[in-house]
Each structure stands twice: as structure tokens, then as C-alpha cells.
Amino acid sequence: MKDYYLIALYIPFVAMGMRLLRNAFQNLFSKFIHRGIVADSKHGFSAAGTGVLGSLFLFSTSIYNRLILNLLPGRLISIEKAINLSTGSLLGSFLIVLIFLKAHIVAAVILMLLGTLGMIWSKKTKIKLCSQILFAFGLVIWGLSLGQFGSYSQITNINLWYALALGLGLSLILRSSAVALIIGIWTFGEGSSVSPFMFSAGVILGGCLPEIIAANKGNTDSKQVAFFIFCQRIIAFVMAVTFSLWLQDKNGVISKLDVLMFFGFCLIIGVLLTKIFKKLIFKIARRLFPSEEYPEEPKLNSDHIGEETTASIALIQARRQVGKMANILERIFTKVRTYIENDIHPKSLAKIKDYERVTDNMKEEVENFLLVVMERSLTVSETNEIVVLIKLVDELEAIADYLDKLATYRTKFEEEEQFSPQHKKEFLEIYDQVEKYFHDVMSSLLNLEQDERAKLNKRSNKLKSDIDKMRLRQANELKISNASSSLVLTYSDMIIALRKIRGHTRHISNM
Numbered sequence: 001m002k003d004y005y006l007i008a009l010y011i012p013f014v015a016m017g018m019r020l021l022r023n024a025f026q027n028l029f030s031k032f033i034h035r036g037i038v039a040d041s042k043h044g045f046s047a048a049g050t051g052v053l054g055s056l057f058l059f060s061t062s063i064y065n066r067l068i069l070n071l072l073p074g075r076l077i078s079i080e081k082a083i084n085l086s087t088g089s090l091l092g093s094f095l096i097v098l099i100f101l102k103a104h105i106v107a108a109v110i111l112m113l114l115g116t117l118g119m120i121w122s123k124k125t126k127i128k129l130c131s132q133i134l135f136a137f138g139l140v141i142w143g144l145s146l147g148q149f150g151s152y153s154q155i156t157n158i159n160l161w162y163a164l165a166l167g168l169g170l171s172l173i174l175r176s177s178a179v180a181l182i183i184g185i186w187t188f189g190e191g192s193s194v195s196p197f198m199f200s201a202g203v204i205l206g207g208c209l210p211e212i213i214a215a216n217k218g219n220t221d222s223k224q225v226a227f228f229i230f231c232q233r234i235i236a237f238v239m240a241v242t243f244s245l246w247l248q249d250k251n252g253v254i255s256k257l258d259v260l261m262f263f264g265f266c267l268i269i270g271v272l273l274t275k276i277f278k279k280l281i282f283k284i285a286r287r288l289f290p291s292e293e294y295p296e297e298p299k300l301n302s303d304h305i306g307e308e309t310t311a312s313i314a315l316i317q318a319r320r321q322v323g324k325m326a327n328i329l330e331r332i333f334t335k336v337r338t339y340i341e342n343d344i345h346p347k348s349l350a351k352i353k354d355y356e357r358v359t360d361n362m363k364e365e366v367e368n369f370l371l372v373v374m375e376r377s378l379t380v381s382e383t384n385e386i387v388v389l390i391k392l393v394d395e396l397e398a399i400a401d402y403l404d405k406l407a408t409y410r411t412k413f414e415e416e417e418q419f420s421p422q423h424k425k426e427f428l429e430i431y432d433q434v435e436k437y438f439h440d441v442m443s444s445l446l447n448l449e450q451d452e453r454a455k456l457n458k459r460s461n462k463l464k465s466d467i468d469k470m471r472l473r474q475a476n477e478l479k480i481s482n483a484s485s486s487l488v489l490t491y492s493d494m495i496i497a498l499r500k501i502r503g504h505t506r507h508i509s510n511m
Helices: 002-028 030-038 044-058 061-071 079-099 105-121 125-147 160-174 177-188 195-215 220-247 256-276 278-288 311-341 346-373 380-416 421-443 450-480 485-509
Strands: none
Touching: 002 030, 002 044, 002 125, 002 177, 030 044, 030 311, 044 061, 044 079, 061 079, 061 177, 061 195, 061 220, 061 311, 079 177, 079 220, 079 256, 105 125, 125 177, 160 177, 160 195, 160 220, 177 195, 177 256, 195 220, 195 256, 220 256, 220 278, 256 278, 311 346, 311 380, 311 421, 346 380, 380 485, 421 450, 421 485, 450 485
16 A cells, blocks of 8 residues: 555656646747747648647647637637647647656656756746746656655556556646656556556546546637537547457467557547548538637737746747737728718728727727736846837737827818828828838837837937928928918827837837
8 A cells, every 4th residue: 555655656747747847948949839839831730840849948838739729719810720739739648648658766856956956047938937947857757766666566467447447537637648648657566467558558548638627618610629629639538448359369468569659640630631622611610619700809818828838838829819900900090091082981980999999999909918918927138029019019909099089180181171282291101101110110110220220210310300300391381371270279189199110110110
């Protein structure tokens, strides 16, 4: 019975070590994960390879898949790419277990010692994270090494269906199929029983349930992709159970590597069969989860932040939403220009105001989302990025407000007197320069060097000077032409709104 106390001792070591590994890898490789998810992959194999690496860097297939499912409601990735990424991450779970197939207590002690020294003595964030990774690796290996000292005959010879239930339950409790399989492989050890195979079948099935739960909070796309993942898992599960029952009367010693290869083989069969019957699976998925006739505008929802997802991963969604907000502003710029030039129509004005309301809602969504992210453990760089993103959406929303005001002022101007062709031409020339300035700032925002920022600021100063000169010159011309005071004031407000847009754009370039 004493040997069984070791299980209660080493399982927490393994689970805690994997949690530390996951958090450290998320923080250290968040940029790579971000680039991998948002990059346009022309080939499915490329996206699948990204999924393999992504699940390794997160040290969790389940978390990586939940991240993918959480990005679908915002239409930040396509269904096709989500499938390829999740397929790769499924195969990544095999590699995660392979890393810990060999464990030695001496290596564990050395890794924990090096990790502890790095975390204590270094002040640099990256070195601290690397040290945390070393310590976490040591902690997992220490736990697995402790498990070797026990003899678990009652578990190794357990009934096959009990082994299945044990694998399913442990996978759900730990919320990680990889961690559950690692613990199972080391607990069962080597023997003639096929219970480890049936245990791995339970792990395969338990691994997809968190994704299904996460998909329920998403939209139709999330549910369809989750159904595809479920089909991959259920096929692998059926294969694992079938082979386990077939092998139970066979003789031979089953090693740790045999269990892992069996696990990987079943997953590959699941992936290949779902690839072959992909069209049929999605035909069923669309019947089970039909697309909405009028799909809702994608929103950034704090409910989509998984409990185990760190801030670095949650910020991926926030960055993408801010990018979409900037794209909407580009559309508003185009529509306002058309409206000022020759499209004085109530429907056109209503469309501009609709877009402006969308930016208001997006600003509120991003701010609420980031407030939830701030409740998590943050590095200095993550804190700074959240502050920048909050300021950025505030500036973007202010620009949208002034563009809306420009259209409103243009309507008032039309009601009182025709916009003279010369004044309109001069105004639109400056307007085009401001729009180009905004576009250049947003295009180079993520990679803005000091020299480029200085050039943009120089352009901003010239724009400000040109706008002020135009305002004074045209105000005098309107007065000379005996224009009404309300007309002069309205036109002045239009030019001031344009100057404000330039000012808020400059604030963005200086972030």
C-alpha cells in the first residue's frame, strides 16, 4: 500500500511542472505562436507543421486547440486553417510525451538547481523564463523518477474497461491528454497486460471534451471545427479500443515506447480517415450546426479567454481586433471622401454613422477584454502592450468620431450654400494627404524605427501648417464673398476636424 502513496506524491509534481512549462513557453514564444496563427499559409502541410510546433511551445494540445476555436468567432482565421492547425497540434501531443519517455533523477536535480539559480540571480525576463523552463523540466522528471520506485501491480493488471475509465477521468481532471498519458505510461510501466493501451484510448477520448465545451461559447464555425476535431478523436478512440481488445490474448512485453507508439498510431489513423472523409464530415457538421442566415458581427469576448490561457496568448486576439478596427477606419475615410466630393445622400451619411457606431462598440469590447487580461499574471512587456493597445483604440475611436463630424458638417454646408469647386478641391487635396498619413502610420506601426518616426512627425507638422493656412485663407475668402457667419463657422469646423484627425494620428505614430 505504501507504494500507492507515491502516486499521490509524484502526480502533483508532474502536473505542477507541466503547468510551469506551459506558462513559460507561452510567455517566451508568444510572438512565434502569433505569427504562426495569423500567417497566410498556402499549403495545409505548412499550417499543420505550425500546429505541431504551436502545441509543443504551449506544451498542451488542448490549450492550443481552444485558442484556435476562440479565434474563429472573430473570423480571425479561416475554418480551413483552423482544421490544419488543430490536426498538427494533435500530432504534437505525441512529441510532448516522447520528450519525457526517459527520466533520471540526477538529471532532474541538475535541471532544478540550474533553474533555481537562474530565477534567483537574473533580472532579465527572458533568462528568468528560460530558467523557469529548466526548473519545470526538472520538476516533471523528478516526479516521474519518484514513480519508478513504486510497484503498482493492482493498477498494471487492472480490468481493461477500468483502465479506459481511468484514462478518460485523468485526462479530464488534468485537462491535458499529454500529461495524463505521461503519468499513465510511467504508472503502468512495462508488463504483459494491454491495460496501458486501453488507458491511452481513454486519454484520446478525454482530450477532445474541453474543445467541445469551449466551442459551445463560440459561433457556428467554432462548433463545426470542434465537430471535426471530435471525429478525429473518436476514430482514434475506436481504433485504440478495437486493437486493445484484439491484443489482450496476445503474449509479449509492452514497453513505455510501445504504449506511446500505439497512441501515435491511433491518432494518425484518425487524422488520415478524417482527411479522406473531410467533405462528408463537414456535410454532417453543417446539418448539425447550420450557418446563420445573417451572421452576427464578430466580437471580442472575454469569455473566450480560457482559464489556463496566459496574457501573451489572449493579446493575439486583441491585436487582431485592433487591426480590424483600423481597417474599418480606412473604409470610413473612403466613404467620407466620396460623401464630401459628390454623394450628399442620406443613405450614405447613415452608412458612415453605422461604421462610427461599430468603432465605438469595438473600442468598448477591446477595453473590457484587456481589463480581464490585466487580471492575469503579466510581464513588463505585456503590461506595456496592454497600455499601448488601450491608448490606440482610444485614438482610433476619436478619429472615427471626427470623420463622422466631417460628414455631418458637410451636410450642414450643403443645406446653406453650395460648396464652391475651388474650396472643395483644396479641401480634398489636404484630406487625401491626411488619409495617406494615417495609412502610412498604421502600416508601419508595428515596425516603426526612430528615423521613420521622425519623418512621419515632419509630415505631420507640415500637414498642420498647411491646414492652418488653408483655414485662414478660405475663411477670409468666405467673408469677402459675404457668406453667412454660420457658413464660415461650419467650414472652419470641417477644417478643425481634419486637423484633429491629423493630431490623433500623430499620437498613434508616437506610441
